[in-house]
Amino acid sequence: xxxxxxxxxxxxxxxxxxxxxxxxxxxxxxxxxxxxxxxxxxxxxxxxxxxxxxxxxxxxxxxxxxxxxxxxxxxxxxxxxxxxxxxxxxxxxxxxxxxxxxxxxxxxxxxxxxxxxxxxxxxxxxxxxxxxxxxxxxxxxxxxxxxxxxxxxxxxxxxxxxxxxxxxxxxxxxxxxxxxxxxxxxxxxxxxxxxxxxxxxxxxxxxxxxxxxxxxxxxxxxxxxxxxxxxxxxxxxxxxxxxxxxxxxxxxxxxxxxxxxxxxxxxxxxxxxxxxxxxxxxxxxxxxxxxxxxxxxxxxxxxxxxxxxxxxxxxxxxxxxxxxxxxxxxxxxxxxxxxxxxxxxxxxxxxxxxxxxxxxxxxxxxxxxxxxxxxxxxxxxxxxxxxxxxxxxxxxxxxxxxxxxxxxxxxxxxxxxxxxxxxxxxxxxxxxxxxxxxxxxxxxxxxxxxxxxxxxxxxxxxxxxxxxxxxxxxxxxxxxxxxxxxxxxxxxxxxxxxxxxxxxxxxxxxxxxxxxxxxxxxxxxxxxxxxxxxxxxxxxxxxxxxxxxxxxxxxxxxxxxxxxxxxxxxxxxxxxxxxxxxxxxxxxxxxxxxxxxxxxxxxxxxxxxxxxxxxxxxxxxxxxxxxxxxxxxxxxxxxxxxxxxxxxxxxxxxxxxxxxxxxxxxx
Numbered sequence: 001x002x003x004x005x006x007x008x009x010x011x012x013x014x015x016x017x018x019x020x021x022x023x024x025x026x027x028x029x030x031x032x033x034x035x036x037x038x039x040x041x042x043x044x045x046x047x048x049x050x051x052x053x054x055x056x057x058x059x060x061x062x063x064x065x066x067x068x069x070x071x072x073x074x075x076x077x078x079x080x081x082x083x084x085x086x087x088x089x090x091x092x093x094x095x096x097x098x099x100x101x102x103x104x105x106x107x108x109x110x111x112x113x114x115x116x117x118x119x120x121x122x123x124x125x126x127x128x129x130x131x132x133x134x135x136x137x138x139x140x141x142x143x144x145x146x147x148x149x150x151x152x153x154x155x156x157x158x159x160x161x162x163x164x165x166x167x168x169x170x171x172x173x174x175x176x177x178x179x180x181x182x183x184x185x186x187x188x189x190x191x192x193x194x195x196x197x198x199x200x201x202x203x204x205x206x207x208x209x210x211x212x213x214x215x216x217x218x219x220x221x222x223x224x225x226x227x228x229x230x231x232x233x234x235x236x237x238x239x240x241x242x243x244x245x246x247x248x249x250x251x252x253x254x255x256x257x258x259x260x261x262x263x264x265x266x267x268x269x270x271x272x273x274x275x276x277x278x279x280x281x282x283x284x285x286x287x288x289x290x291x292x293x294x295x296x297x298x299x300x301x302x303x304x305x306x307x308x309x310x311x312x313x314x315x316x317x318x319x320x321x322x323x324x325x326x327x328x329x330x331x332x333x334x335x336x337x338x339x340x341x342x343x344x345x346x347x348x349x350x351x352x353x354x355x356x357x358x359x360x361x362x363x364x365x366x367x368x369x370x371x372x373x374x375x376x377x378x379x380x381x382x383x384x385x386x387x388x389x390x391x392x393x394x395x396x397x398x399x400x401x402x403x404x405x406x407x408x409x410x411x412x413x414x415x416x417x418x419x420x421x422x423x424x425x426x427x428x429x430x431x432x433x434x435x436x437x438x439x440x441x442x443x444x445x446x447x448x449x450x451x452x453x454x455x456x457x458x459x460x461x462x463x464x465x466x467x468x469x470x471x472x473x474x475x476x477x478x479x480x481x482x483x484x485x486x487x488x489x490x491x492x493x494x495x496x497x498x499x500x501x502x503x504x505x506x507x508x509x510x511x512x513x514x515x516x517x518x519x520x521x522x523x524x525x526x527x528x529x530x531x532x533x534x535x536x537x538x539x540x541x542x543x544x545x546x547x548x549x550x551x552x553x554x555x556x557x558x559x560x561x562x563x564x565x566x567x568x569x570x571x572x573x574x575x576x577x578x579x580x581x582x583x584x585x586x587x588x589x590x591x592x593x594x595x596x597x598x599x600x601x602x603x604x605x606x607x608x609x610x611x612x613x614x615x616x617x618x619x620x621x622x623x624x625x626x627x628x629x630x631x632x633x634x635x636x637x638x639x640x641x642x643x644x645x646x647x648x649x650x651x652x653x654x655x656x657x658x659x660x661x662x663x664x665x666x667x
Contacts, residue, residue, distance in 0.1 A: 026212050026239050029188055031058055031081060033115060033164045034128075040160055041121045043085045049185040049245050054091030056186040057083045057160070061178055063193035067222040067229070068170070071107075074196070074222075074271075076172045081164040084184075088157050091184070095152040095161045104144050107170035111148055114165040118152045129154040172199070173279070174399050177263035180211055180238070181246045190239035191262065196220065197232050200267045202280075204393050204400075207260025208572045211238040229272065238262060250565035251575045253387040253435065258573040265397050283439075283448040286398050291443045295344040300366055300381070300443070305351035306374040314375060320410050323375050328417055328426065331368040335359060337420035341432075343383050343404040361420050362404050368419045369406050378409040382416070384438035384453065387578070391435065394450075405429055407440055407451070416453065423492045425528045427455065431486060434578045436638070454637060458580040459485035460531075463559055467540070469591040469664075473551060475540040480533070486579055488532040492525060512558040514542035550598065551664040555619075555628040559585045560658035566648040575639040575647050585630045591664060593624050599663035600626070606653055608646045612636050615650055617657045630658060 045052045059082040068075045084094040095118065101109040116131035129152070137149040152161050167176075178191035195201060205211070214237040222229040240260070248255050269277040280286050291297035313330045314323050335353060340346075340360040347353050350370050353363045365381075372379035383401040385392040392400045406417040418429035433453065440451045460483065467477035483491050498504035501520065509515050516539035523533040545552040554560060566575070600619050607614045613636070618629040632654060639647050 026241050028190065028237070028239060029058070031060060031083070033081060033162065034117065036083075036119045036126055036160055036162070038121070038126070040083075040085060041158065043187075045087065045185055047244075048247070052091075052184045052245055053086075053088050054094045054184045055085045055087065056182055056184055056189070057085055058188040058190075059083075059182075059186065060189070061176075061191045063175060063191075065172075065194065065196050065199075065222075065233075066168070067224050069225070071170060072225060073170070074172060074198075076169045076175055077166065078169070078176050079164075079166045081162075083160060083162040086155060086157060086159045086161060092155050094184075095155040095159070097150040097163050097165075099148045099150075099165065099167070100141075101146045101148060101167070102144055102171065103146075109167055109169040109171065112166040112168055114148070114150055114163070116150055116152050116161070116163045118154050119160040119162070120154060120156060121158065173266045175201070175264040177204075177261055178238070180209055180240045180260040181207065181243055183245050183248075185245045186240070186243040188239070188241045189243065190237070192235070192237045193264075194218065194220065194233045194235045195264075196222070197234065198271045199269055201264040202267050202395065202397060203236075204263040204265070204397070205261070206256075207258060209240050209243060209260035211240055211260060211262070213238055226273070247568060249568055249571065251577055252573060253576055254390050256390040265399055280396055280398055283396050284446045286396055287441055287443065287446045287448050289398070290441065291446060293344070294348045295346075295362070296366070296381075297443050299345050299348060299350065300370055300373065302349055302351075303370050303374045305349075305354065306367075306370045309354070310371060310374050313371070320377060324372065324377060324408055324410070324415065324417075325426065327371045327375060327377075328368065328419060331364065331371065332419040332422050332424060335364045335367060335419070337361060337364050341386055341389075341403045343381075343401050364419050365404055365406050365417070368417060372406065372408065380407050380409075381405075381441045381443075382407045382438040382451065382453075383441060384433055384435055386430075386432040387435050387576075388432055392437075392439075401439070403433060405433060405438065414451065421489075421493070423489050423496075423528060427457075428485065428489065429453065429455075431578055434637070455485070455579045457485050458582050458633075458635070459483075459487045460582045461487045461584070463583075463585045465538075465557070465585075465587040465589075467538075467587065467589045469544070469551075469553075469589055469595075471592050471594075473544040473546055475543065475553075475589075477538060478535065479538045480535050482534075483532045487581070488528075491532050491534070492528075495522065495525065514540055515558065516541070549666040551595065551666070552661050554659060555587055555589070555601075555626075555662050556585060556630060556658045557587070559630070561651065561654050562659070564648065564651045564655050566644070566651055568644075571641055571644040574641060575644060577634055577637050577639075579637050581632075581634045583630075583632045585628075587628045589626050589628075590624060591626070594667045595624075595664040596667055597621055597626070597662070598665040599661070601628075601657065601660040601662070604653075604657055606650060608643075608650060612639070612643070613647065613650055615654050615657070626662070628662075 040057055043055055045055050061080045063078050065074050066077055118129040120127045131150060131152055135151045139147040141147055180189045216235050217232050218235045220231055220233045246259060266279050267281050268279055278285060314326050317323055336358040338358050338360055342360045342362045345362045345366055346360050350367045353359045353367050369379055369381060382405050384403050385401055386403050389402045408415040415426050416429050417426060418424050420430060436453055437450045438453045439448050441448050462482040464480040467475050469475050495504050505517050505520060518537040520536040524530040543553055543557060603618050605616045614633045616631040620627045
């Protein structure tokens with residue numbers, strides 16, 4: 001386990017320890033549907049939540065198992081009851097409910113019932129508006145998913161809205177997780193689940209709240225076709241109260257990594273009269289299942305079509321590096337990614353994907369793997385959970401993965417390949433895949449190990465202005481922009497996705513008032529191994545102020561950081577930039593000899609502990625010429641919560657320094 005995963009797991013461990021050390025007894029509460037107290041209309045929010053659009057008065061859920069006469073198997077039942085006070089119009093969305101239901105191969109999730117109502121206080125009395133049939137909608141998303149939508153009537157500022165519903169599910173591998181936090185404040189949240197002793201579940205928890213876990217053993221009876229099953233069940237209960245709204249901030253993976261929640265994945269089954277089934281207890285067990293999966297291991301091993309393709313791709317080349325590059329280029333230019341992340345293919349045969357010329361991320365990257373394997377390259381799949389999907393907990397859980405890339409071992413070097421974008425290079429994977437670690441899967445010996453997905457290469461952006469300030473206080477000259485790695489990737493994609501160059505430049509000028517561009521040129525657009533170079537003639541208006549014989553302007557022009565992206569006083573989660581970055585802005589300005597420098601920013605350099613980040617601002621001048629340089633370096637992709645104040649203070653100083661003006665005086 002590398003340092004990054006150690007940091008992430010350390011954060012979760014510390015969070016749990018801190019939470020338990022702050023244990024506060026919360027008394028269980030019960031709520032009756034439709035019974036609203038007048039006092040609930042007086043609910044207000046203040047402090048950090050004073051701008052909240054709504055407040056969750058309560059959100060309670062229950063989960064339990066039943067025996068289904070229809071299927072002859074256990075099913076899972078989930079019931080939820082929630083109530084909100086709407087504060088302003090932005091909170092009207094809480095009067096809408098969406099429930100996604102799944103079905104596959106005859107098994108399904110069924111919505112047993114949904115109740116909902118809006119409550120308004122009129123002349124001191126509560127007026128109820130119930131959910132009507134006309135406000136219930138059903139939307140088929142694909143062959144497996146259906147979305148049920150519900151909209152409550154007569155919602156106003158100050159309304160109270162309430163929903164209660166029950167779902168019965170044939171799927172018991174993963175149970176519905178429960179979140180104890182929302183973007184709005186939560187007065188009370190509780191979840192209770194009963195699990196028969198026949199089923200063992202891995203329980204995942206996250207976040208920084210103490211959720212008051214309680215457990216006990218209770219007796220239950222289930223009526224089956226063969227008689228009554230008397231068993232002991234594990235009853236788990238969690239609850240919190242007076243939880244502030246969850247505040248998001250810049251440079252995170254997903255708030256799902258930090259919201260307090262519990263989730264459940266089936267580990268083993270021991271039902272009387274049936275053989276014990278170890279579902280996902282170890283990585284070897286999981287890898288064995290992947291090996292036998294027609295949308296993973298069996299897909300990879302279907303190489304007859306790959307053998308035919310390979311001859312035309314690699315021709316007579318025998319060098320491993322060259323073969324990898326040729327195969328990689330072929331796949332990323334011949335199979336279009338449909339922007340659906342998955343670690344399972346949508347087809348069972350690579351030939352079908354190659355003929356369709358499109359597919360999900362597994363279709364693309366596992367087709368790449370089949371070609372590399374056929375070429376006798378030591379290649380292997382790497383499972384991962386994307387940044388937007390949230391961090392994998394680390395222990396054997398297959399459902400926490402949602403993507404796959406390819407690793408290639410050449411000598412001591414491991415190369416990461418992600419063919420979902422034509423602008424990807426070897427060792428450049430999609431930004432959303434920069435989740436610090438992935439699981440290297442060895443299908444041959446059915447083993448797995450965590451490997452680093454870190455990109456140590458600094459992504460650089462160098463901006464160089466060569467400008468002239470004339471006697472009429474107009475600025476013109478040349479601008480050069482050089483970018484590498486992820487910075488170049490972003491610029492290439494922006495240019496190529498624009499309908500034409502004019503639209504690209506229009507988008508680039510957005511937010512840069514007074515900027516005019518002529519004679520734009522771009523170099524190395526398709527030469528991915530070289531820096532992307534852009535050059536242009538610029539005219540800059542409305543960026544110089546004149547007061548009497550004094551001239552004022554901000555030398556960083558459009559490149560200054562105007563706002564500190566870090567606003568929280570305390571931050572429990574890390575600052576995650578995804579990859580190391582460096583931004584250098586150098587501006588040279590020639591100005592009339594009759595102007596004299598009256599005021600300039602002082603040189604300044606700020607270095608964080610262990611030189612993990614820095615900011616340098618330099619000014620140099622001579623009569624008729626000045627040079628300003630700003631350099632921001634972030635050497636790490638991830639900074640811990642303990643380093644948050646350093647990063648926050650760094651950007652505070654960047655904003656301050658880059659906003660300082662230069663003052664010239666006309667003689």
